[in-house]
Amino acid sequence: MIIRDLLQLGYEKIEEFNKERTAAKLLLSGLLEMSYSDMFINFDKEITNEKAEEYLELLDFYVLENVPIQYLVGSTNFYGRRFNVDERVLIPRPETEYLVDKVIKKLPNDLKVLEIGTGSGCIGITLNLEKNYQVDATDIDEDALAVAETNSKINEADVNFIQSDLYENVKGKYDLIISNPPYVSETDEVEDSVLFEPEIALYSDYFGTMHLSLIILGAVKHLNDGGMIILEHGHKHGLYIQMFVSHFIPEYRAFTLKDLQGKYRYSVIRKRGSVWKRDK
Ligand SMILES: C[S@@+](CC[C@H](N)C(=O)[O-])C[C@H]1O[C@@H](n2cnc3c(N)ncnc32)[C@H](O)[C@@H]1O
Structure with a gap:
């Protein structure tokens, strides 16, 4: 599967549960260790089935159990810098x-x-x-x-x-x-x-x-x-x-x-x- 299609699946899941749309791209960019812009530049890049499954499983924790997306990604941005959070x-x-x-x-x-x-x-x-x-x-x-x-x-x-x-x-x-x-x-x-x-x-x-x-x-x-x-x-x-x-x-x-x-x-x-x- 390519990044674009996986992100689309993420958006659909988020919409189904009426949650924050940006969470889909935040989680995927965190999981792929790419900035948003790198992710969009590489939209047609193939990713492994294991990564795709991991993404959808983590997204379930967010939509079904309300686990904060920052904990799932393991980091957040503060004043332009990355801070690990758990x-x-x-x-x-x-x-x-x-x-x-x-x-x-x-x-x-x-x-x-x-x-x-x-x-x-x-x-x-x-x-x-x-x-x-x-x-x-x-x-x-x-x-x-x-x-x-x-x-x-x-x-x-x-x-x-x-x-x-x-x-x-x-x-x-x-x-x-x-x-x-x-x-x-x-x-x-x-x-x-x-x-x-x-x-x-x-x-x-x-x-x-x-x-x-x-x-x-x-x-x-x-x-x-x-x-x-x-x-x-x-x-x-x-x-x-x-x-x-x-x-x-x-x-x-x-x-x-x-x-x-x-x-x-x-x-x-x-x-x-x-x-x-x-x-x-
Ligand atoms: C609301 S958090 C703030 C964390 C961070 N400064 C921020 O703004 O995101 C409060 C922090 O105070 C710490 N804390 C709680 N009681 C404390 C105490 N008696 N003395 C020192 N730190 C304490 C907690 O462990 C927690 O990390």
Whole structure:
């Protein structure tokens, strides 16, 4: 069978189950280890029956059981780079990519950065490579750290990984503390595909606020003068963070910002009246 015909079979299966059409080409390009453009250039190339069967079987896992396509392919794209992903780590989301893009475009160079809860390593590795930031990246989960370390190697980044429950094994001070922590509440409804992702990456007590609160409180003694905390959070957490900061660390101020869908999904927390070292 040629690539074109196999992809057509994939599209038909996807349509039958009313799923994301792009999944068919994402899975096939991943399986053939070809970029989309290489795949389309080689549309008339023959592939083995075994590969074709493997493709259709994997596609069944997607359409029938909702296994995320990125886990089936074993990788995803984040800020133009390939990151390996499997059931040990959360699949990086476009909202996180958007946040990282804002950091890259708006913050100065040469910052010392701590990322808490690195998962696949997508945030820390991208900031190291795009901004040359000196990054320490933590995760409580050794399995997740193993994935992040592999991703750091394949992308030729220079990130220091630390196994740590929040700040437990963190010694230094930083200009930026950034985190996309677990913030889903047990009471939230989640899509079926999310059930394949690690619970430790998703859920946080007290309606999803526990990790956010502990990261904010602990940051105070790990921030350099003029430093900042940047958090990704649920769309219902913005007001909570504003009140938490003004009550527990009133010398700081939280600004809550919208994502591309217009939802309040990020907070920037900074000491009132502070400026970057290099702005002084
Ligand atoms: C929502 S995922 C974010 C992963 C990645 N940074 C991203 O944005 O795609 C949260 C990560 O925090 C880690 N985590 C959970 N509890 C933690 C804790 N107490 N200390 C450090 N990391 C923790 C999880 O293992 C998971 O990798």
